[in-house]
Structures are given as C-alpha cells and as structure tokens.
Amino acid sequence: xxxxxxxxxxxxxxxxxxxxxxxxxxxxxxxxxxxxxxxxxxxxxxxxxxxxxxxxxxxxxxxxxxxxxxxxxxxxxxxxxxxxxxxxxxxxxxxxxxxxxxxxxxxxxxxxxxxxxxxxxxxxxxxxxxxxxxxxxxxxxxxxxxxxxxxxxxxxxxxxxxxxxxxxxxxxxxxxxxxxxxxxxxxxxxxxxxxxxxxxxxxxxxxxxxxxxxxxxxxxxxxxxxxxxxxxxxxxxxxxxxxxxxxxxxxxxxxxxxxxxxxxxxxxxxxxxxxxxxxxxxxxxxxxxxxxxxxxxxxxxxxxxxxxxxxxxxxxxxxxxxxxxxxxxxxxxxxxxxxxxxxxxxxxxxxxxxxxxxxxxxxxxxxxxxxxxxxxxxxxxxxxxxxxxxxxxxxxxxxxxxxxxxxxxxxxxxxxxxxxxxxxxxxxxxxxxxxxxxxxxxxxxxxxxxxxxxxxxxxxxxxxxxxxxxxxxxxxxxxxxxxxxxxxxxxxxxxxxxxxxxxxxxxxxxxxxxxxxxxxxxxxxxxxxxxxxxxxxxxxxxxxxxxxxxxxxxxxxxxxxxxxxxxxxxxxxxxxxxxxxxxxxxxxxxxxxxxxxxxxxxxxxxxxxxxxxxxxxxxxxxxxxxxxxxxxxxxxxxxxxxxxxxxxxxxxxxxxxxxxxxxxxxxxxxxxxxxxxx
Ligand code: ATP
Numbered sequence: 296x297x298x299x300x301x302x303x304x305x306x307x308x309x310x311x312x313x314x315x316x317x318x319x320x321x322x323x324x325x326x327x328x329x330x331x332x333x334x335x336x337x338x339x340x341x342x343x344x345x346x347x348x349x350x351x352x353x354x355x356x357x358x359x360x361x362x363x364x365x366x367x368x369x370x371x372x373x374x375x376x377x378x379x380x381x382x383x384x385x386x387x388x389x390x391x392x393x394x395x396x397x398x399x400x401x402x403x404x405x406x407x408x409x410x411x412x413x414x415x416x417x418x419x420x421x422x423x424x425x426x427x428x429x430x431x432x433x434x435x436x437x438x439x440x441x442x443x444x445x446x447x448x449x450x451x452x453x454x455x456x457x458x459x460x461x462x463x464x465x466x467x468x469x470x471x472x473x474x475x476x477x478x479x480x481x482x483x484x485x486x487x488x489x490x491x492x493x494x495x496x497x498x499x500x501x502x503x504x505x506x507x508x509x510x511x512x513x514x515x516x517x518x519x520x521x522x523x524x525x526x527x528x529x530x531x532x533x534x535x536x537x538x539x540x541x542x543x544x545x546x547x548x549x550x551x552x553x554x555x556x557x558x559x560x561x562x563x564x565x566x567x568x569x570x571x572x573x574x575x576x577x578x579x580x581x582x583x584x585x586x587x588x589x590x591x592x593x594x595x596x597x598x599x600x601x602x603x604x605x606x607x608x609x610x611x612x613x614x615x616x617x618x619x620x621x622x623x624x625x626x627x628x629x630x631x632x633x634x635x636x637x638x639x640x641x642x643x644x645x646x647x648x649x650x651x652x653x654x655x656x657x658x659x660x661x662x663x664x665x666x667x668x669x670x671x672x673x674x675x676x677x678x679x680x681x682x683x684x685x686x687x688x689x690x691x692x693x694x695x696x697x698x699x700x701x702x703x704x705x706x707x708x709x710x711x712x713x714x715x716x717x718x719x720x721x722x723x724x725x726x727x728x729x730x731x732x733x734x735x736x737x738x739x740x741x742x743x744x745x746x747x748x749x750x751x752x753x754x755x756x757x758x759x760x761x762x763x764x765x766x767x768x769x770x771x772x773x774x775x776x777x778x779x780x781x782x783x784x785x786x787x788x789x790x791x792x793x794x795x796x797x798x799x800x801x802x803x804x805x806x807x808x809x810x811x812x813x814x815x816x817x818x819x820x821x822x823x824x825x826x827x828x829x830x831x832x833x834x835x836x837x838x839x840x841x842x843x844x845x846x847x848x849x850x851x852x853x854x855x856x857x858x859x860x861x862x863x864x865x866x867x868x869x870x871x872x873x874x875x876x877x878x879x880x881x882x883x884x885x886x887x888x889x890x891x892x893x894x895x896x897x898x899x900x901x902x903x904x905x906x907x908x909x910x911x912x913x914x915x916x917x918x919x920x921x922x923x924x925x926x927x928x929x930x931x932x933x934x935x936x937x938x939x940x941x942x943x944x945x946x947x948x949x950x951x952x953x954x955x956x957x958x959x960x961x962x963x964x965x966x967x968x969x970x971x972x973x
Contacts, residue, residue, distance in 0.1 A: 315429035316348055316355040318482055321362060326480040328496045337498055338506050345510035357551045358434035360507060364500045365489055367437055369546045370643035371573050371627055374441045376490060378452060379892060380870045383408055383490050386456035391415035399871060407875045408491060409484035416464055416483045425462040428482055433459065437489070459486055492893075493841060493876050508537040511559040533559045542788045543568040543721060545575055545643070548624055568721040570611040570667055571623015573639035575789030577671075577713075579775060579797040581808035581954070585759050588776050588796050596779040598727065599759060600748040601766040602797060603710045604687045605675035606939060607641040608650070610668075610709070612657050617666040620719055633658040641939045649693070650674065652700050653709060660745045665737040669716035671786075675770075677708040677743055684708070684770040687935065695938070711738065712748035712775070715786055723786040728779050730786070752779065763798065773799040806903055806954045810835065810928070810946040811937050813843050814895045815877055816887030817865060818850075820858070827862040832887045833899065833931070834877070835912050837948040843893055844925065844948055845879040846912035852900070852933030868892040878911040885909055896937040896945050901928035904955045916952035926955045 307320035324344040328337050341363065348359050361367060368374045387408070388398045393415055401411045440455040463482035478484040488494050512533035516525040525533075540550060540562050550566055557565045568574065582588050588597075613621045615634040628637035629647055636654045638646045647654060653674065661668070676689035685705075693705045714734040715723050722730055731750075740746045749769070751762045763774050778784040778794040787794070802808055812833035820829030830850030834843035853861075868891045873879060877890075910925035 309427075310351060312351045314352060315431050316352050316359060318428035318430050318433050319480065320344070320347075321359065321430055322480040322482050322485050325485055325494065325496055325498075326478075328498055329477070332497055334497075334502060337496075338502050338509070341498065341503060341506035342509040342513070345507055346513050349510055349514040353555055355430050356555065357547060358430050360503060360547050360551065362430060362434060362489065363498065363503045365492065365494050367434070367441060369548055369572075371546075371637075371639060371645050372548075373645055374438065376437065376441045376492075377448075378440070378456075378490050379868060380408065380491070382449060382453055383456065383487055384411075386453045386460060387412050387415050387487070389453065390457045390460040403872060406872070409481075409488040409495075410478050412460065412483040412487040413464075413478040413481045416460070416481070425465050427465060428459065428462050433486065456486075456490065491874075493874075495841060495876060497841065499838065499841075504537060504541060505534055508534040508559060511537070511554060515558055515560070536560065536562050539563065540566045543574060543723065544572050545789070546572045546624065568669070568716055568723065569622050570613050570635065570669055570716065571621065571628040571637060573609050573611070573637075573643040574669070574715060574723075575643065576607060576609065576641055577787050577789070577795060578791040579795035580791060580793055581802070581806075582776075582796045582798055583803055583805065583807035583957075585756055585763070585798065588759070588798060589754075589756065591793065591796060592776070592778065595781075595783075596728075596752075597754070598731075598750050598752045598777055598779045599762050600712055600750045600775045600777065601710075601769060601771040602773045602775045602799070603673040603675050603684065603748065604770065604772040605673045605684075605690055605707075605710075608646060608653075608672050608674045608709065609639045609715075610653070610657070610670045610672060611635075611637040611639070612661075612669075613667040614658065614661070614665070620667055629654075631655065642941055642944055644939075648696050649698055650707070651698055652703050653707065655700055656741075656744055660738050660741060662737055662739060664718070666718050667716065668714065668718075668737065670711050670734075671713035671715060672709045672711045673748075674707045674709050677706045679706055679743060682743065686770065691935070706743065708743055709745045710748045711745070713786060723788070724782075725785065726780050726782075727777055727784040727786075748775075763800065767800050772801075773797065801900070806901065806958050808954070809898050809900050809934060810846075810951070810954075811896050811898050811940055811944070812846060813893050813942045813945045814865065814891055814897060815843060815845065815873070815879070815893065816890045818848070819888050823855070824858060827858040828865060828889075829858070832879075833897070834879075834893075834945075835948050835951050836943055836945040837878070837913075838943065840878075842876045842878045843874075843942070843945075844911040844913065845877070846910050846926065846951065847899075847901075847928040847931045849899060849928075849931045849933060851931065857933070864895070865891055868894050880909050880911070882909075893942040896940040896942060898934040898937050899928065900932045900934050902930040903958055904951070905929050913948040913952040913955070916948050926951050 307317050307323060310317050310320055324340050327340045331337060348355055384395060384398045388395050398411060401414055402408055405411055436455060436459050440452050443451045443455065460483055463486055485494065509530055512525045512530050516523050516529060536559060544550060544566050549572060553566045554562055611628055613635040618635055621635045628635045631654055633655065636657055638650050638653060640646050676685035678685050689705055711734060714730045717733055717737060722733060735747060753759065766774055776796045776798065783794050799808060812835055814831050815834045816832035817828035818830045820827050830848055832845060833847055833849055834845045837844050869889050870892055873890050904926050906924040907927035908924050910927040912925040912927065914923065914925040
C-alpha cells in the first residue's frame with residue numbers, strides 16, 4: 296500500500312499539471328501491473344494512475360482509458376488498425392536499421408514482438424533526442440494509422456508506426472534490459488503490443504471501469520475537503536453508478552466528458568441510454584431439453600418465442616419531426632429521409648450501409664405516436680414468393696457494405712423481439728410483458744418487411760414441444776424461452792442471463808449448443824485438397840488470462856468451395872510462429888503446418904466433449920482435468936463463419952467447462968478424443 300501511494304504521488308517526475316500526459320507515465324503503470332496477477336493490486340495501480348491524470352491533466356482522461364483497454368474508439372465508430380504482424384516487423388526493422396531476417400530471428404527466440412522492439416531499440420544509438428511521446432500523441436498517431444487507406448496505405452501505415460517507435464524510449468534508452476525486467480516500462484514494447492491487439496497485462500476492461508469509478512470518487516471527495524478520503528459506501532456507490540450507466544450507454548466518448556462536467560454521483564441523470572449508442576445485447580444460456588427449461592422457470596411466468604436464424608440487429612431511430620431529441624454522438628446515426636437512423640450488429644458494429652433498405656422503411660413501420668426507439672431484432676432473408684424465412688446461408692450472400700437499395704437482391708424481414716427505448720425513455724427496466732405490450736402498440740407489422748417474433752405463453756410440456764416443432768417448420772433454429780414478469784425479466788445488456796434460455800432443435804440431448812471458435816492454425820490439404828488448407832486448429836477464448844486455448848482439429852463440414860474461399864483469407868494472416876497468448880500443446884507432432892493471427896470465428900457443432908492431453912481448453916476451469924488435460928470436441932463439424940463475432944467474443948473457456956460439466960455422458964468412459972478426422 297505504501298509503495299503504491301508513494302508511486303502515485305510522483306509516477307513520472309517530468310509531468311506537470313496541464314501538460315499532456317507523458318506516455319512513459321502510462322507505461323510505468325503498465326509495467327507495475329505486469330508484475331502482478333492479483334486483480335486488486337492491478338485495480339489499485341490503474342486507479343492511482345487515473346487519479347493522477349484527473350489531478351494534473353483531466354482532458355487526457357479519454358485517450359488514457361482507451362489506451363488502457365487497447366481500443367482507439369468505441370466499436371460503433373468502426374476504427375480498425377488494419378495491421379498484421381509483418382507490417383509491425385517491417386516497421387521495427389526499418390526504425391532500428393535491422394534486417395527483417397534479424398527481426399524475425401529475434402521473434403523466434405523471444406516469442407514476443409514487443410520484446411523484439413525493445414531489444415532492437417536498446418541497441419540503437421540515439422543521434423538526436425526526439426520529443427517524448429504523450430498519451431494524446433500516441434492515440435492520435437494510432438488513429439492516423441487506422442485512417443490510412445487507398446493506394447500505398449500499407450507503406451504509409453509502416454511510416455506511422457516508425458514515427459512512433461523512433462520517439463519511443465528516447466528518455467530511457469539503454470536502461471532497459473529485457474533479460475532482467477521483461478522490457479519493463481518500455482514504450483516500444485507497449486506500442487507494439489497495442490498494435491498486435493493484446494497488451495497482455497491481465498487488465499480486463501471491467502477492471503479499468505471499476506478503477507475509473509474509484510479514481511473519480513477519490514478525486515471528487517478530495518476536491519470537497521482537504522485530505523478527506525472516501526468511505527467504502529461512497530466507493531461502492533460510485534462503482535455501482537458507473538457500471539449501471541455504462542451498461543446502458545457503453546461509450547467512454549460520451550461518459551467521460553459527462554463525468555468530468557457533472558461528477559460521478561450525478562452521472563445517471565446526465566448519461567442515459569440514447570439512440571445512436573448501441574447497447575451490448577442480452578444473451579441466452581443454452582439448454583438441452585424442455586424439462587430443463589421447466590425446471591428453471593418453476594413457479595415463474597415465462598414465454599416462448601421462435602428463435603430466428605438470421606443476423607442480430609439493433610435498430611435506432613429518432614423521427615424527422617423530433618430530431619432535436621437526438622443526443623447521441625455525431626457521425627454515428629445518419630440523417631435519412633426517415634429521421635435519424637442507425638442499425639448495429641451483435642458486436643456494436645455499424646450495419647447501416649449493409650441494410651439501407653431497412654433504414655429507409657422505418658417510418659412506415661411506426662405508429663404516428665412513435666417518435667424514437669431502440670429495437671432488438673433478428674434480420675432474416677425472406678422468400679417473397681413463398682412468403683417465408685429463407686436459410687441463414689441466403690442472408691450471407693448479401694453484400695456487407697455500401698449496398699444500394701435498388702441493387703438489393705436478397706430481401707430481408709425484420710423480426711422484432713424486444714424494445715429498449717421508446718419516445719425519449721429507456722424501457723429496459725420494465726418487465727418483458729410490459730416491453731412487449733409497448734412494442735406491439737408502437738409498430739405496424741408489414742408482411743415481408745417487419746414483424747414481431749412469434750410467441751406463446753403456454754407452460755405445458757406438450758404445448759412447448761408443439762411450438763418448437765412449429766418453429767422448425769417455419770425455418771427457425773428452435774426457441775428462446777424468457778422470464779416474462781417481475782424485475783428479473785428486465786433487459787440485461789451484455790449479460791448471458793438465466794432469464795433467457797435457448798433451445799436449439801439440433802442440440803437437444805447433445806451439449807445444448809454449438810461453439811464459436813477462433814482459427815489459430817491449419818494443416819495443408821491432402822489428396823483433392825492439396826491447393827488449400829484441409830484442416831484447422833481451433834481455440835476457445837479465456838478472458839481471465841486473455842489467451843486462446845486450443846480445443847480441436849477440424850476437417851469436416853467444409854465444402855470444396857468453402858475451403859477455396861477460406862484459403863486466400865487465411866493465407867493473408869499467416870504468422871511465423873504462435874503468438875505468446877496462444878495456449879497449445881508443445882509436442883512436435885501436434886503443431887499445425889501454419890499459424891494465423893487470431894481473426895476469424897467459426898461456428899462448430901460437436902457430438903460431445905471429452906478430455907484430452909493434447910488440447911488446453913478450460914484445463915484450469917474444469918474439475919478432473921488437473922490442469923493437464925483440456926476439454927476437446929468429438930467429431931467437430933464446421934457450420935458457418937461468424938462475421939458478427941470478434942475473437943474475444945468466441946465461446947469462453949468457462950462456457951466450455953460448463954457444457955462439459957452438464958453433458959450427460961460425462962461420467963461414462965468415452966475413450967480417447969476422436970477429433971482428428973483428416
Ligand atoms: P451466443 O452463442 O453468444 O449465445 P449467438 O449470437 O451465437 O450468441 P445464439 O446462441 O444463436 O446466439 O442465440 C441467441 C441469438 O438468437 C441472439 O443473439 C439473436 O441473434 C437470435 N434470436 C433469434 N430469435 C430471437 C428471439 N426471439 N429472442 C432473442 N434472440 C433471438
């Protein structure tokens with residue numbers, strides 16, 4: 296505690312009030328965080344640093360928080376760095392006058408490009424002293440790199456990285472010894488790790504959020520009276536307010552300025568759910584039988600809905616005559632003939648240019664009194680002749696960007712299942728029964744364009760079975776079963792909740808669900824498949840260690856056409872060796888022929904789960920693995936690419952462990968994993 300306090304007073308001596316925050320000061324905090332795995336200590340370092348930023352340079356709070364969570368902006372802003380490992384290596388080589396071969400060789404030895412940058416840097420004599428990096432300067436530089444596009448973009452991106460690396464560590468070059476302190480507070484190390492998408496500090500976004508609340512509370516209490524320290528209640532209250540506000544309005548760009556203006560204790564009144572800022576969607580827990588559902592909802596009212604198999608979409612709208620009500624960030628929702636509109640994906644990406652046909656119709660679906668809304672829906676491809684939902688594969692053939700309404704070939708229908716905001720008010724805390732009534736009262740269904748999710752409130756097993764069969768006949772995946780009344784039936788953004796259950800027809804009596812896994816490597820094809828990759832190494836994601844843990848090899852379920860489509864996409868992201876944050880078997884015979892950047896998520900079906908010493912999935916989470924055996928898939932089968940999930944939204948190790956624990960057959964002896972079917 297004492298050390299933390301003294302460090303907080305002077306984390307970086309050259310930083311004076313009003314100065315742009317030195318990037319080196321943030322890196323010092325990062326290196327302190329890197330030295331521990333204890334969450335509370337990590338949180339304390341993080342909070343102390345944010346508090347210092349609040350004291351000295353509050354205008355840098357936003358870029359500081361963003362750099363801490365390894366992001367440049369909110370997801371809906373669509374800002375991507377678009378940089379692979381090879382560009383970073385090129386930049387390191389060119390900045391430090393070392394050949395690409397030497398850089399690659401160092402990476403082979405050190406296993407971490409961040410450290411390669413430090414090593415290269417440390418050897419470089421400094422001819423002149425560039426200006427030290429600042430947090431706002433690094434953030435701006437990175438945004439500039441992300442925005443670089445068009446002819447020669449790659450070269451200009453490399454130049455952008457070189458500029459930053461050349462200025463990195465100018466204040467402490469020569470002091471860093473990677474063999475002793477793992478690169479310590481090196482700026483080059485953290486810039487490179489940021490570019491790679493993983494700071495590898497064990498600093499979860501949730502921890503940053505809690506630290507931000509603590510820093511704000513301390514700052515405000517201190518501002519009120521000399522030397523006062525906040526009470527535990529004040530700290531808890533601040534944390535609760537910020538978490539609640541963030542869940543309805545997950546945008547630091549909006550929240551941080553509001554918090555600086557109004558204070559944390561007044562934040563809830565000043566920062567509310569608003570059209571233009573997408574919420575993280577509520578998610579469901581898998582089940583594998585109707586009786587499991589009935590057990591869960593015993594003595595509670597619940598409702599069943601068709602589970603449509605399309606793309607999740609959150610639609611935001613403010614009517615033309617109410618535009619003055621729009622308070623969301625500029626440049627996200629667009630002004631159209633209908634008013635201000637936007638449509639977001641499951642992971643908050645802007646889908647507006649994919650679905651202009653939907654956006655152009657919104658004002659024909661609303662009742663006259665409906666002036667603004669946020670809807671949770673599923674878009675499905677629609678057969679105009681047969682008047683029914685088409686399989687998900689049809690929807691996938693639609694262009695993903697810059698669609699013109701007149702060119703749309705695959706028509707879509709929107710099935711609305713929830714309402715989160717209506718006429719200037721958030722309605723997430725109302726019961727599902729009330730939200731559904733409001734939804735039905737506020738919109739007009741239009742055949743082939745817009746409808747309400749088909750629902751049924753019966754509670755008998757036969758009725759539910761019949762409804763499940765009907766849903767499958769209507770080309771749906773199964774049912775969603777949801778708590779209907781009471782506070783528990785409120786909409787819980789970003790939560791995988793027990794109040795929403797899914798029953799997928801294909802997984803009844805299996806493991807209950809498919810898995811969404813990250814592609815880490817591939818094996819060259821054999822026989823007919825020699826020109827493409829024939830099989831792949833997949834992994835789940837462990838958010839507590841920020842690692843990808845291998846779970847199976849897969850070679851089944853791919854048509855020749857799919858393999859041909861995948862090959863060029865994957866070839867572009869081949870890396871020399873596994874990333875340091877891949878947890879995989881080290882045995883020589885278990886290495887794939889090529890490794891990839893963690894970029895693609897695929898949905899995969901499995902017969903069941905088994906233990907295997909060859910894979911690492913959930914090896915620390917599940918009982919019985921002893922940390923040595925991971926959980927693996929038996930007979931995995933590729934279903935589809937999940938464009939709407941980022942690698943860190945893949946099925947988590949904990950979910951894998953839960954599925955394993957729940958599977959009926961877990962106690963039976965299954966024999967060895969039979970997943971290497973190629
Ligand atoms: P996860 O695997 O993380 O739960 P997912 O995106 O793979 O998420 P599913 O397992 O397929 O989702 O189940 C939930 C999804 O079902 C929702 O994200 C939504 O896209 C879709 N869905 C279809 N109909 C409904 C409905 N009536 N209510 C809620 N979600 C629905």
